[in-house]
Amino acid sequence: MTTTLADQLRALPDEALGALLRLRPDLVVPVPTDIGALAVRAQSRVSVARALDGLDRFTLQVLDAVRLTRDGSDGTTSVDAVLALAGVPAQGVDAATARAALDRLRARFIVYGPETALRLVDAVDEVCSPYPAGLGRPAADLDSRTAALVADPARLRRTVLAAPQPARAVLDRLAAGPPVGSPATGAAVGWLLDNKLLVTITDGAFSVDADAVELPREVGLLLRRDTGALGPLQPRPPAPVPAGREPKAVDSAGAGQAMEIIRHVEALAEALATEPAPVLRSGGVGVRELRRLAKAAGLDEAPTALLIEVGYAAGLLGSADTPGAGGRAGGDTQILPTTGYDVWRVLPLSARWEQLARAWLGMPRQAGLVGQRDERDRPITVLSTEVGRGSAPAARRAALGVLADVGPGAAPTADEVLELLAWEAPRRGRGRESAYRDALDEAARLGVTGLGALTSYGRVLLADTAPDRAPGLENDPLGVRATVGGPADLPPVAAALDGLLPAPVDHLLVQADLTVVVPGPPEPALAAELDIVADPESAGGASVYRVTQASVRRALDAGYAADDLHALFSRRSRTPVPQALRYLVDDTARRHGGLRTGPAGSYLRSDDEALLTQALADRRLSVLALRRLAPTVLVTTHQPGRLLATLREAGYAPVPEDASGATVLSRPKARRAPLRSADRATDPLAAPALTQPRVLGIVEQIRRGDAAARAARRAPATMRTAGGRNGERLTTVQAHTQALAVLQQAVRDRAQVWVGYVDAHGGTTSRLLRPVSIGGGYLRAEDDRTETLHTFALHRITAAVVED
Structure with missing residues (x-):
């Protein structure tokens, strides 16, 4: 008898079912109603793809072994068959290593069933390559004449050995995978086609408009006799040769860079406060503005773009509408510091850096794209929508995770980090190489790493911002415990960095x-x-x-x-x-104040008549067209601001005054954008951290829903909902009276009852309920499956039978 996945899940103990939910947390978003719904979701394409994305290369190779050893009739395989194919001692793979990889697949229920009849969920073939382990389809599925050739192993070996050198080179390349090739003409391919070692296909993955050639599986297995059916295996991650760094030197270098980053962010914010950057109508800040800000901060354009993105993500920079501020290329929206920047400036250095680092680690944007060209060959500008990348936080966390795993002071190169990531999650890392490199470069610029190695406070940052901090949440679910190992008023990351920074000074x-x-x-x-x-x-x-x-x-x-x-x-x-x-x-x-300006067009007055005479005769002030109204007063048609600036440029020291003659203090007015919250990556399928109490609660809810669903599929034989008639052929009035008596007793006993009733549309149905109270012409009962309270009019109830 075939065992379905739902049956397998239903037979699991609560601990094993909870372990599955921890390994595949997307299965509980939302919480499935019963085991059947959980099984359907576990076999969906999206969920299976997410589960496979987190598996390492060797586990995926064992998965290919499962696909290759399946029986063509019932689709099952066995543990022994998989281990025989995946366990290659010549490549350092023993049965225990292969068994451990197979257990990882079974724990996630990608593979399920007893050891002698393992099954794959159907979606695996849909989300994986159609050519497992780079091998083609069986010859019987491609061509009957090729199938006859491979049915005779001796003849097949003789044909392969007789292949000319160019033809053998084609065979070796296709045997390494993928097993399909272009329909190139030539003597080598023609010889292989004539001798049935290659098959022409028209429906392959290589091309849908032109013919392609495919190497049958049996021929590929013969050519892989030295390396094994799965090809070169990698049971363990590549071992990098990291450059050894002293942890103290790493922390010192990172802390120094952290101080520099804080200084540069301040310089950028002050430059934007003095002259806000207009936002282009197409979005983002223009190239000319980026160059101006880079000059103000003393940086190149690439790190300037990074700091602007991080400052915006941290809520230190924001946008504000300024009508009339737009130019030819810019709109009325400008980028300038927010009110949160003023709060940030007075924080300790370590707390200021932590706010920037957390924003960088979680912002869904890839600043390294600034300056590149989009699909329309236009430059990508800073803060534009083209910089947005939802996968950027995961790429940063993965790259820093590699540095954390290799140990303190280890400084692997970027290529070594990419090689490790390609082994740890080959499906997830495919196409993200540039994101990983940008993450490493940005981490070095922000001071998360020093001398190429992860700093000690960088490790705390990585652990403190982990999305699945299950142990910490279990021990302190409300997050009210005090921080251990650092100052009481600083969070863990800032406390770890604070001891590496010089103490603030109050003197000069x-x-x-x-x-x-x-x-x-x-x-x-x-x-x-x-x-x-x-x-x-x-x-x-x-x-x-x-x-x-x-x-x-x-x-x-x-x-x-x-x-x-x-x-x-x-x-x-x-x-x-x-x-x-x-x-x-x-x-x-x-x-200072020897000259005074004020509004008139504007005027210039002084008690020093000689000084006014000097200003009137000064050629540098001729553009003001000054004229004397009185011995101590000069006037001009220009506004006070223009008068004040021109006098100061000429070396004078005037001060402005208001209409009453009082001196106007000219402390610069700080313009600020509205406070905005920090950016965070959003994943519609992301699940919250699953603590042990939450997992147990979800398992209990699924079990209860499954029991209610199975109970709902079997109504008692003594009850017929249509008109309330039962096996005793009671009248409608008798059935209703009996139903009320049953319900009243069920309220006292807190027992479950099958209730038959007529709905608002005149249809009859039955539900398994737990009566709570009867009164006022209504029954109030709880549905254990949905954990909701329902109200039913008593005159609509046709029957009630106690659940056995």
């Missing part, structure tokens, strides 16, 4: 040449003060700023007085404040 060193050295990352308050009173010159472990006349004037414009600046440098500097700096501050403050 003022030198005689008016440069200011900050010996470490400045505290947020110190960084805010330096942004106003000094201009940055270089950054790194120690930042260098320079105090200039323009920077002092900028501080005075923001509301500082000369005494405030002297107190600031005296309080912050660990070295004596040089006399040159004091003179610079006093001299700039003395001249």
Whole structure:
């Protein structure tokens, strides 16, 4: 008797059924109603393809062995037959290794049944290559004359040995797989066709419009007699030869790069705050804007595009509508920092890097595509829809997972990482080579890796963001336990990085040449003060700023007085404040505000008549067309902003004032986009993390639904729903009265009852229910299968029979 997959699943203990759900979590999205629905879903094309995508190369080769050893009549095979084909001691494969791979297939129910009658789910042939192990179809399915040739093994060997060298080369190439070739004309192919070693096909996978040639399976097996029927086997992953790095050196290099990335993100955000980047009408930021931002950050265009994408994914950058801001190529939408950027700036360095790293690891975009050409030969721009790739997070996690598996300090090359990924998941990695390389490059630029190896805090990031953190969720399902091994106010990733970064400093060193050295990352308050009173010159472990006349004037414009600046440098500097700096501050403050501008067209006034006379005679100010209204007042038709900028360019130090004569402080106004949440990859088939309690609950729900489904398929023989008639030939009134008595007793006993009733359309049906209460002319009963409470009008109930 044939055993179906549903029967196999139904016979499993709860632990084994839960293990299947853990291995194939897509089966519970949504939770199947019963075992039959679970079996149907487990054999669907999508679910089988997802299960196969996570299998390694050797397991897929064992799957080919199962396909090749199937009996043509009933489609079954046996464990012994599979092991005989897959276990090749000459290639280092013993029976135990092959058995372990077969067990992985059976645990996922890709293969099911007893050991002497194994079966494959039907969808395997649909989602896999039509040529298992690169072998063609049996000769009997291709050509009768070829079938007669392969039926005589001695004759087949003589024919193969008699093949000319060019023909033998064609045979060897097709035997290595795939077994189909183009219909190329030539003496070699003609000889093989004449001797029935090749068969002409018109329905093969190679071409549907022209004939192709196919190598029969039996001929391919003969040519593979030295390597085995499955070809070269790879029971173990390739062993890379990683360059050994000191873990401390790896962490130091990564931490240094992390600090650089934070600095570059700040520079990009400030550049966008000063001059937002317009969004093209076709989407994204234009090439010219990307070059401007790259120059502002001191980076090349590729890393600049990466940081813009990461900053946008982290919610630090956003878009805002600015009517009238669009130019010839841009619309009214601009990219600028969000309000979340202001919060991010005051966080500790480690927490700021963690926010960027988490956003990068989960963003469904591949920044390496920026600058390439799309299918219409147009350049792909940053933040455009063409950069979106839903598979990018999985590619990053896979590439970093390889670095995590090879051990601390190991630094395999990109080619070695791709080789390992091609073995671990060949179906999933096919066509993703560029995504893997981009992931490794981006990880190095962001400081997740250092010197080509995964950092210690990178390992914590990878583990902390894993989608299936089952052990942690089981031990702490609500996530309320305190972090162990790090500061109480920092998450695990930031705590792991925090010890590698230099401590923030609250002081500086003022030198005689008016440069200011900050010996470490400045505290947020110190960084805010330096942004106003000094201009940055270089950054790194120690930042260098320079105090200039323009920077002092900028501080005075923001509301500082000369005494405030002297107190600031005296309080912050660990070295004596040089006399040159004091003179610079006093001299700039003395001249600051000597001229005042205001709206009129605009006016220029000063108590120093000689200074106004100098401005009136200054040729550099002739474009303003100044004219004297009074000894202390000049006016111009230009607006105050133009007047102020022209005076400052000419070396003057004016300050603006309002209509009442009060000085207007000119602290720059920060423009911000609305706060936006971080981007996350969405997979419509993704299942939530399955903790052990959740798995047990799902198994219990499926079991209960299966029992209810089987019970629903068998109504008691003593009940007929049509009119409520039963075997005793009761009248309708008698049957209804008896039904009410049965229901009342069932309410007291909490027993299950078959209830026959007439629905709103006049149809009669029956359901297995558990009565809860009777009153007000209604029956309230619970359906154990759906776990829902239903209400039935008593006058519609025709019969009730207690379930045995």
